[in-house]
Amino acid sequence: MASQEPRKRMRGSARRARITEAALDVFAARGYHATAMEEIAAAAGVTRSVLYDHFPSKRVLLITVLQEQNARLVEHIGARITGTGSPGRRLRATLDAYFSFSEDWPAARRLLFDHTDENDPEIKIVRWGIRETRTRSVAVMLGRDLRNLGLDPDSDTAHAVVELLISGTDGLAQWWARNPSVPRGQLVEAAMLVLWTGLSQTPGRTSMS
Amino acid sequence: MASQEPRKRMRGSARRARITEAALDVFAARGYHATAMEEIAAAAGVTRSVLYDHFPSKRVLLITVLQEQNARLVEHIGARITGTGSPGRRLRATLDAYFSFSEDWPAARRLLFDHTDENDPEIKIVRWGIRETRTRSVAVMLGRDLRNLGLDPDSDTAHAVVELLISGTDGLAQWWARNPSVPRGQLVEAAMLVLWTGLSQTPGRTSMS
DNA sequence: GCGCCAACCGACTCTAGTGTCGGTTCTATG
DNA sequence: CATAGAACCGACACTAGAGTCGGTTGGCGC
Numbered sequence: 001m002a003s004q005e006p007r008k009r010m011r012g013s014a015r016r017a018r019i020t021e022a023a024l025d026v027f028a029a030r031g032y033h034a035t036a037m038e039e040i041a042a043a044a045g046v047t048r049s050v051l052y053d054h055f056p057s058k059r060v061l062l063i064t065v066l067q068e069q070n071a072r073l074v075e076h077i078g079a080r081i082t083g084t085g086s087p088g089r090r091l092r093a094t095l096d097a098y099f100s101f102s103e104d105w106p107a108a109r110r111l112l113f114d115h116t117d118e119n120d121p122e123i124k125i126v127r128w129g130i131r132e133t134r135t136r137s138v139a140v141m142l143g144r145d146l147r148n149l150g151l152d153p154d155s156d157t158a159h160a161v162v163e164l165l166i167s168g169t170d171g172l173a174q175w176w177a178r179n180p181s182v183p184r185g186q187l188v189e190a191a192m193l194v195l196w197t198g199l200s201q202t203p204g205r206t207s208m209s
Numbered sequence: 210m211a212s213q214e215p216r217k218r219m220r221g222s223a224r225r226a227r228i229t230e231a232a233l234d235v236f237a238a239r240g241y242h243a244t245a246m247e248e249i250a251a252a253a254g255v256t257r258s259v260l261y262d263h264f265p266s267k268r269v270l271l272i273t274v275l276q277e278q279n280a281r282l283v284e285h286i287g288a289r290i291t292g293t294g295s296p297g298r299r300l301r302a303t304l305d306a307y308f309s310f311s312e313d314w315p316a317a318r319r320l321l322f323d324h325t326d327e328n329d330p331e332i333k334i335v336r337w338g339i340r341e342t343r344t345r346s347v348a349v350m351l352g353r354d355l356r357n358l359g360l361d362p363d364s365d366t367a368h369a370v371v372e373l374l375i376s377g378t379d380g381l382a383q384w385w386a387r388n389p390s391v392p393r394g395q396l397v398e399a400a401m402l403v404l405w406t407g408l409s410q411t412p413g414r415t416s417m418s
Numbered sequence: 419g420c421g422c423c424a425a426c427c428g429a430c431t432c433t434a435g436t437g438t439c440g441g442t443t444c445t446a447t448g
Numbered sequence: 449c450a451t452a453g454a455a456c457c458g459a460c461a462c463t464a465g466a467g468t469c470g471g472t473t474g475g476c477g478c
Contacts, residue, residue, distance in 0.1 A: 009444055009455055031326030033242030036435060047457055052437065054455095088409060117240030117326035145408050156391045160381055160399035161408075167380020168373040175372040182365045190369035198407020199354050199370075200297060218425055218474055245465060256427050261467065263425095 016054050019044045023065050028107035032062060032118040062118070063126050069108040070130050076101045087145045088196055094141065095169060095191050099184050102173040109177075113170045138162050165195060225263050228253045232274050237316035241271060241327040271327070272335050278317040279339050285310045296354045297405055303350065304378060304400050308393050311382040318386075322379045347371050374404060 010018070022043035026035050037058055041048040055061040080097045081090070102109040112130070139146075139162045143153045151158045169191060176187055193199075219227070231252035235244050246267055250257040264270040289306045290299070311318035321339070348355075348371045352362045360367045378400060385396055 012454070015455075030328055031240075031242065033240065034326060034328050037437090038435080046455095048436090049438080049458080050456060056437095058436070091408070114325050116323055117243060119239055119243050142408070149402065149408065149410065156388065157395060157399045157402070159388070160384060160391070160396060161403050163384040164377040164381045164400060164403055167383070168377025171376020171380070172369055172373045174376070175369060179365065179368070182369070186366060187369060190366045191373060193358065193366070194370050194373055194404060194407075196407055196409045198403075198405055198410065199300070199351070199358065200405045201358065201407065221425070224425075246467090247465075255425095257466090258428080258468080259426060265467095267466070 012054070015044075015046070015050070019046070019051060019054060020061070020065050020068055023061055024069060024107050024111060027062060027065060027115075028110040031115045032123075059120055059123060063123060065111065066123075066126055066130070069105070069111055072105065072108060073101055073112060076104070087148075088192075090141060091145075091196060092188060092192055094138075096184065096188050098169055099173060099176065099187050102176070103184060106177060109170075109173060114174070135159070135162055135166065138166055168195070221263070224253075224255070224259070228255070228260060228263055229270070229274050229277055232270055233278060233316050233320060236271060236274060237319040237323075240324050241332075268329055268332060272332060275320065275332075275335055275339070278314070278320055281314065281317060282310055282321060285313070296357075297401075299350060300354075300405060301397060301401055305393065305397050307378055308382060308385065308396050311385070312393060315386055318379075318382060323383070344368070344371055344375065347375055377404070
């Protein structure tokens, strides 16, 4: 039970990877302020000062992780969305992709969406940029549908719609994390039901052209 | 410019009220961990140790504020929702009530919905309770509409729908705080458009029976 | 007017946590 | 084999902040 890991010395890049991995977990679990570098270090199998050999500060470490995980999210979604297909199919595929992401990388989802407790201006800028591009992507995806509803995709109303859609979807993912027994497909159906079909419809009238 | 406030001594209850008011602002702005009691004290026009004459700890202070503001939210919404009216009208009224709340008490909205960085078990329980009752209320309100969609209001799918609706709405309120120039009515329309009408509809087919 | 209660304060302790520094050991390379 | 550079560590300085305590003073009841 003793030395299951002989505590070998690692190459810099490998250690860095381990550290960001550990940092992701701890930041996601505790939030920025409540996270102690000590805890990250322990989770990475290393002493606290080693963190400072690889990252200049806690702030920069968080920013690094943030960008890493956002890249992962973008890639994950992008990999399973084809630009083609009917609007309904595209939305469904995107929802499914997002839920699949939050299933595979729950900590990443938490880190990217849940916490807002950092008060650092530099971190704020990074978060702002991430959100901005995310919103834009979704707006582009929905462009045709919004126009179909008589909305200029650049209008405030359209932005509001996009925002509602994104945060609603993530809220659902959050709920899923607390109720993991529900299968993913059912989540997608629920989301489609309200976002696509609308609550006003009666069962027979769902349209998906 | 000197003594605009003669620094009078206040009655206990009045001071308590000032403190929770100040605490609301600071907690909402900075989050739990980043908030220093010093800052709350300053905002309340008093020294830090006075806070401890009125509240045993930072944790209890937050919990107090949380419950106070949740009561305010419930009251605010309840006051402008009549149980009657068509389903669409009820949903619209609720959305309007919530946006009006987040317009009047932006700090309360932030405190109740935005932050999750507290890691304290006691606080978690309080937050959990608040969310639970909130979800239940909305589920009750939507009961008829959910059934109309062929959903058992106690099913997972129904819960998911409610969750999506709540967090989507709050996400919209959050967006509104960053884009305050948009009039409230437009927000309501946007929310109704996606939640009630559904994105699949073409302009002519919006139903509101 | 007088005394008592409670509002208020300043100064203190103690802890947790960030960032620094100098030294040590592993390992890749010539 | 030698050496340089990099990974790693322990110990330190320093700060911020929570909670405590004893004392002081304003104001309300008698």
